Structure formats: structure tokens, C-alpha cells
Amino acid sequence: MKKVIVVGAGIGGLACGALLARYGFDVEVLERSTFIGGRCSSTAGDGFVIDNFIHAFSMGSRGALGRVAGELGEDLRFVSRDPSATVIDGYRGRMKRFPQRLDMRPQWTRIRTALDIGVGIRGLAGGHRLFRDLMRADDPFIEERDRQALSEFLLEYSDDPQLLRWFGTICFLLLVLPPEEASAGEFIYCFREMFRCADFGYVRGSTGAIPGAYRRGLEKFGGTVRLGCPVEEILSDGGEVRGVLAGGEVRSADIVVSNAGIASTVRLVGERALGSDYAEWARSLTFSYGGAIVRYVLDEQVLDVPFVLYIADVQDQAKHEAFLKEGGLPEDVGIFMPVIDRCDPDLVPPGKQLLIAGTLAPASGGYAKTKELLDMVEVRLFSLFPGIERHVVRRMDVAPCEIGAASGNGERADIVGLAQSPGQVGADKPSPVMPVEGLYLVGTDAGARGVGTEQAAASAEVVARLVRQGYGAPGTIGRRPVQAWRDLL
Template sequence: MSGKRPSVVVVGAGVGGCAAAARLAKAGLEVTVVEKNSFTGGRCSIIRDGEHRFDQGPSLMLLPNLFHETFADLDTSIAAEGVHLLKCDPNYQVFFHDGENITLSSDLAHMKPEIEKWEGPAGFGRYLSFLSEGHKHYEFSVQKALKRNFPSVFSMLRLDLLTDLWSMFIIPSLYTRASKYFRTDRLRRCFTFGSMYMGMSPYDSPGLYSLLQFTELAEGIWYPQGGFHRIVEAIVSIGTKLGVKYRLSSPVGSVLLSEDGTRATGVVLESGDELRADIVLINADLVYAYNNLLPETAYSKSLTKKPASCSSISFYWSMDRVIDELSAHNIFMAEEFKESFNDIFKKLEMPEEPSFYVNVPSRIDPSAAPEGKDSIVVLVPMGHLKDDENGQGTKSDEHWNFLVNRVRDFVITTIEQRTGVLGLRDAIAAERINTPLTWKDRFNLDRGGILGLTIGFWNALAFRPKTRHSRIPNIYFVGASTHPGTGVPICLAGAKITTEQMLEDLKMEKPWPKTPPLNQCAKQTGSPLDVVRDNTSGREGWQQFLLYLLIFLGVPYLFNLALREVSGRRCNSL
């Protein structure tokens, strides 16, 4: 590579691949992105029907600081790139089977009476405590997981990380943690359905993921005017200015390897064209890439057995009028809440009565639909494809047509009954649909899982698929199924982690600021008023370590003593 710029070919133009490409180009590498589809963004893309516009995948912007950090590292800002962010207020309308509804907002003045209506006067204090815990989870995730790499289990052996993992990640589920703060099942449901952003059940996802509710309620929900894809367009534009070359409608057939199989030398397109490069960065679905683009190994097969996220049937409706009864974001809760998640994640099916999400982008951004009309997206989560459906599929077209029709009828009836809207079906002028089969075919998503691999404890941090191939050192990964995880802001954080790893391997400088220490104030004025003053001593860490050691050693000892005491009493009684 001496004497010339290192070259990189990026497989896939999802948000992680585009962000990584721009970062690498800024660092001075020669970057080419090849993409299967005729558009960038992957699932974070746009569907159009005349003047109607729909977000194919993500429809709300969470963890905004991770977006702003990406643009700042590229010496610009979201606003400077011509993207205007709109704040969604309220956050959601939540509709229940019994006719009641709750409006969630980042406005505390709104939330106080809303919480107290169901939880009583003490409920608001517990709500604030729930937010406080969510904030701790948020800071832990951002600082200790989303901005660090975990190349091996040994990288997790840090006292601060282990103690936090014990209290935040391992023991309680998200629903269990919410139950500590909310007395009614109604509010427990309200503050746990967000686990679906990670493609997981609130009864199985770690309590750590209350960070999602925290960011919604403390930082708000945002929407880029012109559609979520505007973020991707801006990143692509930045990368193009820095020299990134994009080749769309260019599916990759395989990764080229050296004769001894120890290094990647580029990729072969399905057209037969070869693109040579010093490094290959894969942003395609990781399970698909290991099993279709790379040599088959025991590890590649093991990935197909890892738990995948849910899939969905998604409807995109061009309405011939405005549906005033719906806000920008709406949740319709299943009556049998837990059972519906069991159907999705244990039986891998569509529940008889699912919870579902309805997005009306034209409510927050009028450019999403013609004047006097609405664009509506309905996402109905369901189980991912079973192993025997992953090829051609064992279920017939008739089965899928029947299922889609049943789900559509259920959605329309539920919306009409719970909101009072009349003639919803007749107002649908046109419809587009995604099913698990189309998610799998269009985006090469393993088992049609819309959010990649799930992120339970045994599939996170050092246990998650690595950002670099274990045997081929110049193949790297970025995207939903590798570290740090799924979701647009998480993939942006992953792009930074992976590109920094690549630059370290190349012994090149990172052309963006280092992450500041945890105890550094955001604003540095030089004034003594802004100096961080730590009230804890350096002995605190050792004291905490000794405490955990005593607990670890002492609990079995005390348990053994108790058994001896009980045994002794029985012997004496005889």
C-alpha cells in the first residue's frame, strides 16, 4: 500500500456504510461504495407514490447527539447540510382496547397530570425516578458501549463495566424494571413497547433499554423535513465531496480473496466486474455476508442460529383525505399484550390481535402528501421467517395473501373503533406492502428480520459479531448485526468504531476529535467556576471491588451456614 492511498470498497450503502465511507474519505482513503439497489440508505429509504412520500423503515429520530456527532466529525452540521429537524409533539398517542388512550410527551407539564390520572399523586415521582434510571442507562450505553470496541471478552474485564453490567444489563427485563416504578399495567405497557425498536420483546429485552424511553421523553422525537432519508442524502453528499464514489444497482457476488485465502483483494460484482481494493468493509446484512459473500465456515453457519429480530408486515397508504384522528406517531396496544409478544418471538408468527404502530409523516411534515391528503405507514410486527422458510419458503402465495388481508382488516377495524374515524378503508387510494419475504429479498435480511440480530446480553458487547473478520484481517463490518447494534443512531456510532479500528490498523491519524473524558464538562471556559471537582476519592473503586468480592464470597458461605443450622436442628429433633 506504500506510495498510494489505501483503497476501500464498501459493500452496501446503508446508513452505516455511507457514514463509514465519508469518514474514511476524510481520513484520506480512496473509497468506493457498491450497492445492490438503485438507492442509498437501505431500509432507511423512501417509497414514493406520486406526491405521497413514505419512510420505508425508520420514521423517528432518537439519540440525536449521535447524529450531530457524525456531522461534527465531518466538519459540518445537520443544519449546514440543509436538513431541518422538526420536533414531534406530542411523542405518541397510545390507544388501548378498552377505549382509553394516553398521550406521551417530552413536556413535563403535560406528563404530570397524564401520569397522575392513572398512577395517583405519587405516580409522577415514580415517573421521574424511572427517567432518572433511564438516564443512567443512557449514559452507560453511550459512553461505555456505543463509543468503545470489544474485540474480545477480555476487553470487558473492567471493574466499572462489570459492576454496571450487573446492575443494568443482566438481571431484570425492561418490563420488570418498569414494574418497579409503575403500578398499573397500562403505564407499564406504555413505557416498554419501545423495545420493539431493538426488535425484542419487553419481557426479554434487558432493563438497560429504558434508555430508549429516556431519550424520547427527555430529548424528544425528531423528524428530518423531507423524510428520514434526508440524513442519508446529506451524509452521501458529504462523502461525495470528499471523493467517495458510489456505484448503485451493482450487487456483489462474492469477496475476492488471495490465493492462500488470508487477505481480501476486492469484490466480484454479479455482473462479473471485479473491483480491487486493499480493504473490504461490509455493510450488507452480516449473516447474509458470512453465508453468501465469504467462504463457508462453522462460524458462518452458527450465525444463522443466533436470535434474529422480529419482522413485519408494513402498509404504505396514499390517502385521498386527511385523517385528523391520527397524530404523527400512534401506538395501538394489543389486549393480550404479553401473549402477542410470545406469538412473535417464541412461536415466530403473526399474533391474532397484534400491537401495531401508525406513522403519519404528513402530520409533522406537509410535504409528505398532497395538500388535503395524508400519507400513512402502518408497521405490524410479526415473527421472522422460520428456518424452513428461508429459501423459497414453504408457505404459498395464498398463505401470504390471506395473512396480509387478515392483518389489513384488523388494522383498519382497530383504528376505526379506537379513534372514531369513519370510512378509513374507502379513503385508501393506493397501497404498497412489505412482508418478511420482501424484506429478505430486497435487502438480503437474514430470515427477514428487520433489525438484524437481537441484542440480549449474550449477543452484545464482546459477545456480538466483531467489527473485523477473525481470520481475514482486512475485512471489516459495520451495520445492525455487528457491534454495537441495531438502529440508525447505533449504526452511526458503529461507523465511527469500525473506521477508527481500520485507521489504527493502518497506523493513520483519526481526523476528528477524541471522545472527551467522562468527567469533562461540555463547555470549557477556563474559569474556576467550570472546573470539575470530584467529591470521591481514588479509593472508591477499590472499596467497591472489595464489597463485590465480599458479596461473592460471603453469600455462599452464609448459605452453607444456614444449611448446617437447619440440618443440625433436624438432627437434634430426632
């Protein structure tokens, strides 16, 4: 039985490890933290189960998260409602509210959405074509647009400002990037899958239920998880992986799968083993933006919607981009807010309400204005829902540095990982097969498309399949190009 060590117990690492254990490998997952799940985790206390960060799931049970659980024989249930969210458009202070429908396949839904967005008469035809093409997009259509910016793609259909604002907000929600930096192909894929599945929502049991299900599957098939066990080095010799150094102890392995992200993995392996060209290329990659989160416990159930999406009134786009890149404060804050008890009432004591509101922030662990930024979120929320402030009994802030700490990225506090930008998606995405034989990369940085944790689970499916087929194992890389792994899928 071949020994596999997985570095990191995030969604990608746990899912991949569990699948490999099911396939008959001897799997050990090493996690530096004292909890599993990384950015997809939760904490229980005082009758609450509270997500450590902020999540929704674009494909629910029909995406990779559900597929992995199903293959492991684990029960993972997602909750969706239609309308899926209340959208509030803050354009010029108008605060227009409308429901976001779950299923965009019917033509009448797309027309209704365009009218709700406020698309002008001149923009309706282009908007209709855009929605139609997004829903009908096949894989070649997507691949042809991988290296095109979303902003450029949208202008092929319409320059209606309200249509562009809505798509810009959805882009930030899915990819945590502005349309100018996002890959059109990647956005089209995520948009298509979300509305085709029509299962956007939340997971029963909190976001921590997902890594919990994968851990149960891993252990059921004989695998183990070791918490508080940081990996200091990935060991290789003669171009082949040998194991890891963890806690000062050498742990031998035939295969190592790293869920530490490409940047951290390069540091753990070392430039000498990977080659200077690969290491330099990896250092040139860019990552998504960050976020800040404020969680409220209310003494009464005030809101009766599962999600709230507030579209910020941003008049100076250049100033907003400067905020994301350089810090400071924006002129207005966009907000995405799950109402947890409306998704799963078992996570909150009877009569209470739990709100988790997130907004964009620079992806810097050193961002110094978290409190001021979240105060802006609070002012906006209290203006959108007058009287809610009378019911707040507890406020809990989450700074960008805490996101970075959970993912092990230190000062880099990106929400997603690798930016889904032109030149970093599709055929240009980092291969999960690294240039050291027997070493693989899993998670949002390699091998798959998708939204956040769903992308990580999809990557796990790919990597588990590659390992099972023996691709990238000792004695294979020299005979086959690293990028040729896609030919086996």
C-alpha cells in the same frame, strides 16, 4: 491512498464510506439494489415522497444520524413536536387516549405519564423510582444490566400491569423485541438517550433524505456508489482481505467494510477464511422480529398529530408470543403510525394526507397472512378514528418479505438486524473487526448501541475511526485480540 470497498449502501455502509472518503481514503460503495438506503429509503411519485417502510428517529439531530451529516458538511434537518405522539391504550376496550410528552426529564412529566398509563396507587412509588433510575443511568449501570432481561429488571421496581404494558410497548417500538428477550442494558441506554435528547421525530425530506445526504458527502470527497452491483464473494488470501468479486469481476482493495449483516458477510467470506469457531458462533446469533406495513393516502387531512401509538389489548401473552415465533394471527394488533404530512407537509400534495401504519409480524419472508394481518390493522384504525375510511383513496401493503428483500436477507425479514438481547449487546456484541485482516463489519450487527438506523450510523462512526487508526489492518490482528478494539475508542 488506500482503497476501501464498502459492501452495501445501507445507512451504516454509506455513512462509513462517506466518513472514510472525508478522511482521505479511496472509497467505492457497491450496492446490489437499484436504490440506496436499504430499509431507510423512500420513493417519489404523483406529488408524494413515500417511505418504503416505516421510521421515526428517537434522537433526531442530536444522535448519530445528525452527527455524521454534520461531519460531512451536509444539511439534515429533523422535525419534532411536543407532545410527540397520541397514545391510545386498548386495555379491555377502554381506548384511553393521552399525549406522550417529548421531555421526560422534569419530575412532573414522569408523574403525569405514570398517571396517564394508569399505574395504580400501589405502583406509583416503584414507577417513580424506575423513571428516575432510567433517566439517571450512567454507563456502568447500563453495562451491569446488559445480560439481564428487561422483564426481570422491570420487576425489581414494580409488578403493576399497566406500567409493564407501557414499557413492553416502548420496548417493541425501540428494539422490536418483547421485554422477555430484550437486554435491560440496551433498553435503558435507548430509553435514556431518547428522553435526554428530547428530539424524537421525523426527518425533513423523508427517510430517503438520510442516505441521500450521506451519498452527497461521499461523492463530495471523491467516493463513488455503484448500484445494481451485487458482491458475490469477499476475497482473502493468507488471512488478509484482497477485495471482492462483483458482477464476475475481481475488484482489489486494501480494506473491505461489509454492511451486508454478519450472517451474509460470513457467507461471502467463507468459513475457511474465518475459522469454523467464528462461523458457528455467528450462525448461533438471533435477530429481531419483523413487521408488516400498510400505507394510506387520504383525500383530506383528517389527523392532526405527528404520530399515533396504539397499545394492543393482549390478554393471552403466550398466544401473542406464538404468533411472533410461529405465524398465524394475533388477538389484537399494536400499531405505530407516523402521519407524514404533519411531520413534513412538503412530502404530500396540498390537501392530502399520508399515513404509514406498522405492526409486528414474524421475521419470516414466507409469512403467509400479511393481508389478513393488515386487514386487522385497518379495522382497528377505522375504529379508533371513525369516518377515516370515507377518505381513503389508496392502500399500499408492505409484506415482511419486502423488508427482507430491501436488507438483502432473503427469507429473514427482521426489522433491526441482530437482536439486542442478553449475550448480544455491550461487551458481547460482535466486533466490527473481523478475523480476516482488513475486513470490517458495519451496521446494526456490530460495534454500537442504539435504535435501528441510529445504531447503524453510530457503528459507522466507530468503524471509520478504527480504519483511520489502522486497527484491524494487515499485520495487526495477530498481535492484538479482535475484541480489544474498544480500547482504542
